[in-house]
Amino acid sequence: MSEIINPSNYYGFCFRGEGRSNFVISAKSHKDGIRIVWRLSKDRKTGNISLKPKCHVVNAYLENLISHFLDEKFLIKPKLVHIKIDDAHHLAKIPSLTHNLKIDSWEDLLDIKEYPQNLSFLPPSVMLNQEIKYISALEMPDATRIPKRLPSVGPTITFEIKPKQGFYQLHPGISLPFCNNCILQIEKWQTGNFERMYDFCPLELYSGDLNRMHAAIMSLIREPHKNLRIFLDGNLIHSEETRLPVIGMNMACFPDGSAEVDTLVEALCHVLSNVLPSLLKAQKLDSIGIVRAMEIYNNLPFSIQEELLDKKNLLRRGLSILNDIDPRSLLERYLLSGIFKDVSVMVSMRRVDSVCIANSPAPQNIVSILSPSSTKNLCFAYSVRIVDLDPKTPKNLINAFQRFNDGIRMIQANGNIHKPCI
Ligand SMILES: O=P(O)(O)O[C@@H]1[C@@H](OP(=O)(O)O)[C@H](OP(=O)(O)O)[C@H](O)[C@H](OP(=O)(O)O)[C@H]1OP(=O)(O)O
Numbered sequence: 001m002s003e004i005i006n007p008s009n010y011y012g013f014c015f016r017g018e019g020r021s022n023f024v025i026s027a028k029s030h031k032d033g034i035r036i037v038w039r040l041s042k043d044r045k046t047g048n049i050s051l052k053p054k055c056h057v058v059n060a061y062l063e064n065l066i067s068h069f070l071d072e073k074f075l076i077k078p079k080l081v082h083i084k085i086d087d088a089h090h091l092a093k094i095p096s097l098t099h100n101l102k103i104d105s106w107e108d109l110l111d112i113k114e115y116p117q118n119l120s121f122l123p124p125s126v127m128l129n130q131e132i133k134y135i136s137a138l139e140m141p142d143a144t145r146i147p148k149r150l151p152s153v154g155p156t157i158t159f160e161i162k163p164k165q166g167f168y169q170l171h172p173g174i175s176l177p178f179c180n181n182c183i184l185q186i187e188k189w190q191t192g193n194f195e196r197m198y199d200f201c202p203l204e205l206y207s208g209d210l211n212r213m214h215a216a217i218m219s220l221i222r223e224p225h226k227n228l229r230i231f232l233d234g235n236l237i238h239s240e241e242t243r244l245p246v247i248g249m250n251m252a253c254f255p256d257g258s259a260e261v262d263t264l265v266e267a268l269c270h271v272l273s274n275v276l277p278s279l280l281k282a283q284k285l286d287s288i289g290i291v292r293a294m295e296i297y298n299n300l301p302f303s304i305q306e307e308l309l310d311k312k313n314l315l316r317r318g319l320s321i322l323n324d325i326d327p328r329s330l331l332e333r334y335l336l337s338g339i340f341k342d343v344s345v346m347v348s349m350r351r352v353d354s355v356c357i358a359n360s361p362a363p364q365n366i367v368s369i370l371s372p373s374s375t376k377n378l379c380f381a382y383s384v385r386i387v388d389l390d391p392k393t394p395k396n397l398i399n400a401f402q403r404f405n406d407g408i409r410m411i412q413a414n415g416n417i418h419k420p421c422i
């Protein structure tokens with residue numbers, strides 16, 4: 001059996017983030033001082049913590065499929081852990097608390113006066129109905145941290161970017177100058193998910209041209225949607241929901257005035273230019289696109305459709321799908337590529353002293369940028385992690401296809417709805 005975690009071995013508990021499928025909670029180990037996160041699956045229907053998560057499937061995807069496409073230096077190998085159901089109940093209070101709040105000790109979190117039971121996303125009513133004693137979760141390093149090997153100057157800043165599909169695709173019967181991401185984002189904007197449409201387009205971010213990449217990131221800083229979050233020493237400072245004006249960001253990131261966010265973005269683009277090409281290559285496993293994928297799925301016999309709806313299908317089929325060109329294999333490649341189209345890249349950077357780098361025996365990733373306000377180079381230690389590598393099934397396809405078609409209709413109804421991508 002995997003390790004059963006003892007939460008009293010940890011301190012400094014806080015909420016790191018959530019998506020539709022997971023809550024991510026961070027804590028620091030008393031033993032080695034390393035900050036880790038636990039990724040707890042959500043039950044999509046109730047929004048509570050799932051009692052039967054499929055963590056082993058996510059891990060098997062990483063080991064057997066994803067690792068063939070992305071360099072292991074960008075990947076986090078999670079550890080499958082078990083959490084006692086009572087402990088999970090208390091941990092599940094953390095997502096209800098104010099963002100950036102740190103709870104010092106496990107005992108504090110057990111205090112029901114301070115942190116009542118009704119805060120929990122694993123309520124007693126749900127626990128009592130089941131005979132489950134443990135739930136599984138994935139434990140991994142907290143990507144908002146960089147191992148401290150060199151003396152640092154200032155805080156650690158993390159950019160979490162969801163770069164989305166980086167190539168333009170033609171679809172049968174559709175001729176529009178918009179990329180997949182922008183079609184879906186226009187739909188989300190028009191249906192009230194966002195107040196404004198952004199200028200960001202993944203084709204710019206993946207262009208490989210540092211100036212165009214820079215402009216794309218600046219567009220996200222203005223309008224993040226779900227594609228950008230910025231953390232300062234692990235605290236969320238800028239996202240769609242939590243906005244910080246650029247001037248405030250400059251002060252927070254460079255309290256000594258040595259540089260501005262622009263400099264960080266330049267460093268970020270250098271780092272991203274090493275990661276995005278392999279992500280793009282993996283996304284291009286899809287040679288058919290969403291419209292053809294839906295067509296193929298609809299024409300498959302019911303029994304095969306059922307097989308594909310099982311998340312373990314791609315694990316059973318393995319990499320053999322790469323060599324075959326029958327409709328089922330093409331659809332399976334589409335689903336595999338969907339993982340790479342929906343990941344987040346977490347880039348953490350911290351300023352380090354250039355003299356120390358020269359004298360340090362410890363290897364470290366360093367990016368060096370000429371500061372616009374001085375003649376010297378600013379050096380940043382950095383780490384890059386690709387997270388949210390979750391399996392996709394035809395359920396995702398059906399859902400996205402509906403929204404994609406709605407987006408196409410909105411664009412066709414109003415030719416000037418948004419600037420074209422190509
Ligand atoms: O379809 P898209 O491109 O809007 O992407 C969805 C994401 O929306 P976003 O790009 O952030 O606006 C969406 O992200 P959010 O939860 O909205 O941040 C999910 O990642 C969704 O995947 P899943 O259903 O959780 O497996 C994503 O759906 P699929 O990858 O399943 O299509």
Ligand SMILES: Nc1ncnc2c1ncn2[C@@H]1O[C@H](COP(=O)(O)OP(=O)(O)OP(=O)(O)O)[C@@H](O)[C@H]1O
Binds near residue numbers: 016020076140229
């Ligand atoms: N290893 C990590 N270190 C630090 N923060 C992380 C880590 N993994 C995830 N997070 C944070 O937790 C958030 C939610 O995680 P994740 O994206 O895996 O959830 P999800 O429900 O699968 O998302 P989606 O709805 O996009 O599929 C991320 O946006 C990120 O801010």
